[in-house]
Amino acid sequence: QAVVTQEPSLTVSPGETVTLTCDSSTGAVTSGHYPHWFQQKPGQAPRTLIYDTGNKLSWTPARFSGSLLGGKTALTLSGAQPEDEADYYCLLFYSGAAVFGGGTKLTVL
């Protein structure tokens, strides 16, 4: 089974930009992996932010964007807000299985 890797933790200052990445052990991440990004705050259920690389849900703040970057998929937060402090997970689809990354704990400080 594929292994999906994310940065364990990142810190960003309020108002600054940060990029979270998601890598696949099987090779370059492509649109064919239908990359998703999820946000989870303590004690809450996850919330979908991005699907199919860069598509947003109606509730996704405009400051979040998704892309493919150097063989990985990336979530960029432009202008971080204190309420963006959370765990972020990516998800990739493979033939017959879906795999989450280990998650990135984002601190806004």
Added chain:
Amino acid sequence: EVQVVESGGGLVQPGGSLRLSCTTSGFTFSSYGMSWVRQAPGKGLEWVSSITNSEDTHYADPVKGRFSISRDNSKNTLYLEMNSLRAEDTAVYYCTKGGWGSHFDSWGQGTLVTVSS
């Protein structure tokens, strides 16, 4: 408004069985794939199983042969039948709208399954 509500969690002994349900509203259930995702205490998210709108099923390796996903479109309800439960199956189980053929969007609040003697 899309609503997804899980039920059926609880305490079960190792080797036991449990059936989770996910009742939905606010969308045409029969048109969408659905999935189960779990999260062990203090750990990350783990995809468990998905079913397409045409009832094709997919399972993660750790649950293959023990868990069975199904849907009842007449009741707008998703199920997860869990057999031969192990301690490592202890987790909050989330139901999500989406999977193969339809992107993930709405999530339920989860139901806790504890496997312990």
